[in-house]
Every structure is written in structure tokens, then in C-alpha cells.
Amino acid sequence: xxxxxxxxxxxxxxxxxxxxxxxxxxxxxxxxxxxxxxxxxxxxxxxxxxxxxxxxxxxxxxxxxxxxxxxxxxxxxxxxxxxxxxxxxxxxxxxxxxxxxxxxxxxxxxxxxxxxxxxxxxxxxxxxxxxxxxxxxxxxxxxxxxxxxxxxxxxxxxxxxxxxxxxxxxxxxxxxxxxxxxxxxxxxxxxxxxxxxxxxxxxxxxxxxxxxxxxxxxxxxxxxxxxxxxxxxxxxxxxxxxxxxxxxxxxxxxxxxxxxxxxxxxxxxxxxxxxxxxxxxxxxxxxxxxxxxxxxxxxxxxxxxxxxxxxxxxxxxxxxxxxxxxxxxxxxxxxxxxxxxxxxxxxxxxxxxxxxxxxxxxxxxxxxxxxxxxxxxxxxxxxxxxxxxxxxxxxxxxxxxxxxxxxxxxxxxxxxxxxxxxxxxxxxxxxxxxxxxxxxxxxx
Ligand code: IFM
Numbered sequence: 001x002x003x004x005x006x007x008x009x010x011x012x013x014x015x016x017x018x019x020x021x022x023x024x025x026x027x028x029x030x031x032x033x034x035x036x037x038x039x040x041x042x043x044x045x046x047x048x049x050x051x052x053x054x055x056x057x058x059x060x061x062x063x064x065x066x067x068x069x070x071x072x073x074x075x076x077x078x079x080x081x082x083x084x085x086x087x088x089x090x091x092x093x094x095x096x097x098x099x100x101x102x103x104x105x106x107x108x109x110x111x112x113x114x115x116x117x118x119x120x121x122x123x124x125x126x127x128x129x130x131x132x133x134x135x136x137x138x139x140x141x142x143x144x145x146x147x148x149x150x151x152x153x154x155x156x157x158x159x160x161x162x163x164x165x166x167x168x169x170x171x172x173x174x175x176x177x178x179x180x181x182x183x184x185x186x187x188x189x190x191x192x193x194x195x196x197x198x199x200x201x202x203x204x205x206x207x208x209x210x211x212x213x214x215x216x217x218x219x220x221x222x223x224x225x226x227x228x229x230x231x232x233x234x235x236x237x238x239x240x241x242x243x244x245x246x247x248x249x250x251x252x253x254x255x256x257x258x259x260x261x262x263x264x265x266x267x268x269x270x271x272x273x274x275x276x277x278x279x280x281x282x283x284x285x286x287x288x289x290x291x292x293x294x295x296x297x298x299x300x301x302x303x304x305x306x307x308x309x310x311x312x313x314x315x316x317x318x319x320x321x322x323x324x325x326x327x328x329x330x331x332x333x334x335x336x337x338x339x340x341x342x343x344x345x346x347x348x349x350x351x352x353x354x355x356x357x358x359x360x361x362x363x364x365x366x367x368x369x370x371x372x373x374x375x376x377x378x379x380x381x382x383x384x385x386x387x388x389x390x391x392x393x394x395x396x397x398x399x400x401x402x403x404x405x406x407x408x409x410x411x412x413x414x415x416x417x418x419x420x421x422x423x424x425x426x427x428x429x430x431x432x433x434x435x436x437x438x439x440x441x442x443x444x
Pocket of ligand 1: 404
């Protein structure tokens, strides 16, 4: 393998999530989710946007899968909407919901694309929220029951499962900062939510393995950046090394070492998760892989004597105001290799960029910056593999422009442009670039 070529069998994927693309919010028995409620609450989402229609993928899934096939992707990461399967979160199953995902899987397999299913990408049934949502530890059981139903129904054809997407966001954006559904601002509840998401992950893994009719692999997806020094100074280097990375600290030690980070607990004062006997064993059960969502590093400065995050005055930033810096991806991959003792295969389950795309007079989208972002991050991934990281696949975020949560439709991440008025799709130049990368199995 040269430095730019990927191993044989490396998976080239794209990623999406149910609420961000499906639409059909009230169709075929789907129940209400916390994101339906949140987006319909005035002032919560830019322009009052909602996922009611989104990319209308619920109806256009065949076309979207054909688009993926034309790009040559070998894997697709998508999420199942809990309220399509169990409209009130627990109890009776909505067969039409199962049937939809069953059709998606059949279509994927016919196109030669391997499904990676995320069971929770933020659309919690509203009835479960009314029962305390993620702050209620019973959610571990509710989630495990739901996961078993899906694994039993689809596990004959899908073998790769991700329990939760970015539980840090569920916990802190949803329950501490209140900028995501359900929009609560209570740090103590957020800390307990961390623990409950971890419990749900452990219980979910058990349930999926027990219910799947075929052997399967189960993991979780965590969003992680990397603390890089703001300057070359020794003081900044030390400050960056010592700065807390909240996602890493809250989730990696419990899952891979069976305990919470001493540092977080000692800094947390009275804000501690309530842990019951047996919890940590459940949480730290074997993972078949770990999914990493990487977008950007954090720059740490020691100026003024206190380590703090700063902007990089020389950096390039995306429309999310996230710095473009592939070195952070390389470093976090190496760090994860070390912490998992090289024994847990890794997937990059999301990586991508939002830019202000325009359709040019020639009818194309010349998004050179997105293609350059991809090239830089794929080079970093390739370097990490050369340095011994067991990286098995890369899922670009995202296949389609879609509903970017509280920012509504104002940020476009897609390799494929979506005209939200007509639902027309148009492969951007970055999509063509990705197609060529896949064909070469190398960064080009
Ligand atoms: O759109 C989100 C996705 O749902 C989760 N990871 C980050 C993406 C970009 O913000």
C-alpha cells in the first residue's frame, strides 16, 4: 500500500440521518418525535424550518440509492427513526415503518451497498420525552427493546449496527445548552443523560446481538475533535495537551476502561451521574468497532495564564465556523488506536464540510473547497492507516444537502445538491471527485 492507496476492502460510504432527510413526518403511522416538537416551536430553528419534508427521501429513496451507486459507494450509514417503528416509543410496532427500512435495505443490497444502521440519531418519540426522556434511566430498557425489534426484523440482511449517534450532543446540546431538542438547560440532567445514553448503548448492544438472526457487529459513534495548540509556543503545546476534550473524557473511559474520568468527576463537584452496581460492566462490554465523527480541531491558547479555546487567525473555516484542519483527524485516530490498544476497528462514520454552494451558469456546482476538504482529510486518514490505525472505512457527511438541526436548511453539507423547492438532485464537483477517489481506492 502506498501512502495514498487504501487497503483492499476499505469501505467508501456516505452518511445521513432519518430526521434530516426523510420527510413524510406524518405518514404511514410515524409518531411524533422531540425534533418535530422542537422545530415547530417558534424561535428554535432558523427560518422556522422543520424536517416535515426535508429531502423527501421517504419517497425518493430509490433515486438516492441509485445516486450512491453511480458514485460507486460500497457502504451507506443511515438511521432508523424510532417513532416510525414504535410511534409512542414502546408497545405496538408499526409494520409500515419496518417495511420502509426493509425496502431501503433491499434496494441497497441490490445496488451492492452495505447498510450500516444507526438506531438513534436524535429523533426520540415524544411520549418517551414526556416520561423523562434521556434523563430517565428506564430509557436503557426502552432503547434495548426498540433495538431488538429492528435487529430481529432487518438483521437477516444488515449486520453492521451503531447504537447511538453522538451521545455528547444528545446530552449537552439537548439538556444543558438547550440548542437541540428537547431544548432543556440543566447541567445536572445533562450529566445524568450521559450515563443513561451509555447504559442504553450497553443494553442495546446486548439486545441487538441476541435478536439478530445472523452474526453482527455493533458499535457506537462518538463525535471527537482534537486539541491543537494555537501557536508553536511550548506553553500552548502543554496547554493543548492538558486541556479537557469533553466528548472524549465523558465517553471514552467509560466505554473502553469501565470508569468515568477521575478528572471530570473531581471537577464536577455535586454534578455526578448516579451509577448503580453493574452499570459500568454493562457500559464497557466489548464493542466490535468504534465510529468517529470528526469535523474540526479546537485551538488552545495559554495566553493570560489560563488555557482557553481561540480561533486560528490563519485558519480556513467552513460555514459552520469550524476550522479545516486534517491534522486533528490524524491525531485523534492515533489517540484512539492507543486507548483501544489497537484492538477495536475504527470507522470514520462522519466527516465533511458546509460551504456556500451555488449553481454556476454552466449548471454545475463547482465546490472546490469541499473537494479540497475531502482530499486533506482522506490524506490524513491514509497516513493514520500507514501508521498502524485499523481504519476500515470512511463515510462522507453527507450524501445530500439536508436539515442541519437548529440551522435548518441554511447549511449545505451534501455531495449532492438538493433543490428543496423541486427536490431535484445534482451531483456536485465534490461528488465527482469522491467517485474518482473510490474508483482509484486512493487519495487523488
Ligand atoms: O448534521 C450533523 C449530524 O447529524 C451529526 N454530526 C454532525 C453533522 C454536521 O453538523
